[in-house]
Amino acid sequence: MSDAALKTSSAGFPSLVTVLRAEPLLWLIAAIIVTGAITSEYYLTGQNIENLLRSVSVFGLLALGMTVVMLTGRIDLSVAATMIFSIVVAVKVMVLLGDGLGLRWLVKGNTYAGPSMPFLAIAIVTGCAVGALNGIGIAYFRIAPFIMTLVSLTALRGFNYVLTDGHPYYLRSPVFAFVGDQVVLGIPFSTLVFLAVLVALILFVNGTVAGSRFYAIGGSERAALYAGVRTERFVVLAYMISGFCAALAGILFTARLKSVDAPLASGYELTAIAIAVIGGTALSGGVGSPWRTLLGSLVFASGLNLLAIWGIGTWYQNLIVGTVLIAAVALSRIGRPRASS
Amino acid sequence: MPAVSRRQLLKSAAGLACAAALPGLASTPASAAPVHDLLNALIKKYSDAAKAAMANTDIKALFEKDGFRDYLDVYPVGDLAGGFVWKPGMGASFTGPYSKLQIKAPFTDYLPMNEGPVLDKAKTYRIGFVFHGFNHPWLISLADTAAWEAARHPNVQLEVIDAEFDDNKMGQVIDTWIAKQFDGIVLWPSREAPMGPPVDRAIAAGIPVVSLDRRTSSEVISSEVLGNFYANGLQQGLYLQHAAAGSGAMICNRKDLGSTADSIRTGSYLEVIGNSPDYKMLANYHTNSQRTLAFKSTADALQAFKDIAIIFNTGGEEAMGALDAVREAGRLNSAPGGKKIIILANDDAREVLKEIRTGNMDMVAPYTPLIGDIGIRAVIMHIGHKAGLLPEAPPKLILTPNLPMITREKMTIEGIETLTPDEWPYAYGPEVAS
The missing domain is CATH 3.40.50.2300 (Response regulator)
Structure with a gap:
């Protein structure tokens, strides 16, 4: 299914048969699942499916934000650092607020015990703010996206250490336990959050004029400018969406680990880029969709999960994943009409 | 203790x-x-x-x-488990299964276990060993001793995974072993805080867990083999x-x-x-x-x-x-x-x-890395105790001897x-x- 097809079909979702014919990644996912079911009695157990879906949620959210940025022909290397930074900032701000109110919200040395909802809101706002800074630097100050977000990545990693003094913070409230561990009708809560963001982004990108601007900017920024599109605003918006997704991924990630620690999630930005690319998002911009990023996430997570179930070492996992990814990208290119690429 | x-x-x-x-x-x-x-x-x-x-x-x-x-x-x-007294010269010599280096492990007589099948001889025991760093000499040696001890027992099957210094990946490995209903887990956690929840989940699933060298934030972990x-x-x-x-x-x-x-x-x-x-x-x-x-x-x-x-x-x-x-x-x-x-x-x-x-x-x-064998023996003892095959579980804290x-x-x-x-x-x- 081409991006054009996806966009024109925004009034109604395409039929399953159409989707299966047009999406080689779906066949790959099916092949992985069937192989898993045949070779391991544990692959399709509820416990393992939960593990797989949780993995999809965090990496999928990072990749969704990356997809939106890549649609504009840019990149965001700071997503993983933002994901931890937003949580660290939330802890620090809430503890300071607590101090101001005469309340002790950091107990046992480094366990956060304050209210959860303001905490989550601060984390989300921080993620969006980091995205806005990246976007402003890139759109208005003409800093190359690679440089701007690499600087952000490095600076945020440094800030994470400075703000925490290298100490972990424990997050042990019932809300974090719910977000990290709760399963609703067999689906982890974190997956439901991911799916909600996915649907929202599909509707936004494919069903609104603002969403179509991302494709226009990525396809030809000059043409978009000549057409009267204020490209800077949409570039900033794309980075803010990426920051939002990163912060949300940070919430799901740290809620599962019940803690936040400065060095966590190192290198996850590359995984996010890989997933987006597997899903067919072009590094040059203008091509891609959140739906395909979902497929990319599923290929990535289900493949890794299968290798883990087989007990294959991580060195070999990396090798096999790399090979499969190249094959997946090639297959998706072969099956797609030329116009979309 | x-x-x-x-x-x-x-x-x-x-x-x-x-x-x-x-x-x-x-x-x-x-x-x-x-x-x-x-x-x-x-x-x-x-x-x-x-x-x-x-x-x-x-x-x-x-x-x-x-x-x-x-x-x-x-x-x-504190004291060593079982009143053990270590003296220079103790321990077994062997070739490291991963490093291929000659090893003399100092503590192979600590919580000793005879070579041969363990516990129920008709059953195969699946144990997971997850750590970080097959590219680090200290950590390869840790894995060497764990694999050596497992290999001494024909009905123990050891799965060794390198989580590549990614705490989340280590958590996912443990979750996979929970799904695969492993009999026991031994881990080397890099940092304490993030590894508590996965250990807690394994314990809740009835799987004994032993940490080596470093601690996790879990309060219910089966045993910690702690160094000096x-x-x-x-x-x-x-x-x-x-x-x-x-x-x-x-x-x-x-x-x-x-x-x-x-x-x-x-x-x-x-x-x-x-x-x-x-x-x-x-x-x-x-x-x-x-x-x-x-x-x-x-x-x-x-x-x-x-x-x-x-x-x-x-x-x-x-x-x-x-x-x-x-x-x-x-x-x-x-x-x-x-x-x-x-x-x-x-x-x-x-x-x-x-x-x-x-x-x-x-x-x-x-600070010897040659303590993986203690972790394997400890987790086997926990498995045996849980199955009613051994009267006692090993202590929660298994301190390794201070070395001069x-x-x-x-x-x-x-x-x-x-x-x-x-x-x-x-x-x-x-x-x-x-």
Whole structure:
């Protein structure tokens, strides 16, 4: 299914048969699942499916934000650092607020015990703010996206250490336990959050004029400018969406680990880029969709999960994943009409 | 054995403190007490003194800023499981299954287990071993000993996974083993906080879990095989007091703040030297077990400071990086008065021992990675106890024996008789040309 097809079909979702014919990644996912079911009695157990879906949620959210940025022909290397930074900032701000109110919200040395909802809101706002800074630097100050977000990545990693003094913070409230561990009708809560963001982004990108601007900017920024599109605003918006997704991924990630620690999630930005690319998002911009990023996430997570179930070492996992990814990208290119690429 | 924190330091060692309380600036007679107990007594002595006062303002400021007291007070110090007494020379020799290096593991007689099938001979026991770093000599040696012990028991199937220093990946590996209903899990956690929840989930699923060397934040973990971090830092401090007589400017190359290794080693080192007012802390780096970072930070410090007399290193990789930088700068003998810079190390890698032998490094506190076998035996015992096949589970805290420091020449410092490199057959890592 081409991006054009996806966009024109925004009034109604395409039929399953159409989707299966047009999406080689779906066949790959099916092949992985069937192989898993045949070779391991544990692959399709509820416990393992939960593990797989949780993995999809965090990496999928990072990749969704990356997809939106890549649609504009840019990149965001700071997503993983933002994901931890937003949580660290939330802890620090809430503890300071607590101090101001005469309340002790950091107990046992480094366990956060304050209210959860303001905490989550601060984390989300921080993620969006980091995205806005990246976007402003890139759109208005003409800093190359690679440089701007690499600087952000490095600076945020440094800030994470400075703000925490290298100490972990424990997050042990019932809300974090719910977000990290709760399963609703067999689906982890974190997956439901991911799916909600996915649907929202599909509707936004494919069903609104603002969403179509991302494709226009990525396809030809000059043409978009000549057409009267204020490209800077949409570039900033794309980075803010990426920051939002990163912060949300940070919430799901740290809620599962019940803690936040400065060095966590190192290198996850590359995984996010890989997933987006597997899903067919072009590094040059203008091509891609959140739906395909979902497929990319599923290929990535289900493949890794299968290798883990087989007990294959991580060195070999990396090798096999790399090979499969190249094959997946090639297959998706072969099956797609030329116009979309 | 009941849980024993440093606060509840064993009473049996308290008496030894008196013997160890002799002035520490000169060689003292060796104590007849086991080195484990003697070191525990010294830990108590210096910890009490540091709690009472810390006269050195530089040291005190760092000690308080990094919150070492919080970590030190909960790090267990106590008796060995089952009344085990370790003596130099004990242990089995074999070729490491992964490193292919010749290994002599010191603690194979600790919580001993006969070769052959274990527990129910008709059943195969699946045990997962997850750690970080097949690219790190210390960690490969840890995996070597775990795999060696598992291979001694034909009905034990060991799955070994490297989580590549990604805590989340380690959690996912454990979750996969829960889904696969493994019989037991042994892990080497890099950091404490993030590994608690996965361990809790495994325990809730009825799977015994044993951690090696470092701790997790889980309060329900089956057993922790804990090393002698406290004795490491303590002995670095004791050696420095002996060699520098209470004065000198120093830099520190440390591991990640928040890691057990850094918190306890550096903390106990500072406890020992904290009451000597003439030490000066020039710079303090976190080089995170990376030789290249330690090289860079030391090279920077050598540029910035002309009076460096002491380089404290939390690990062997840091010490090697620091020594390389000192050598490259031609500054080995650039301490005030033309004296040699004192280089203090941890981790008894073969290449570190070579530098001790040649006199480039001054001391190393051994911290052996050859403890994976204890973890495997402990988890098998837990599995057996859970299945009703063994009357007793191993203790929650399985402390590894404190080991004496290694110096070029044999000496006795506060009753601790040091060993020379030639007296230490337990070194790990690749052979180095002498």
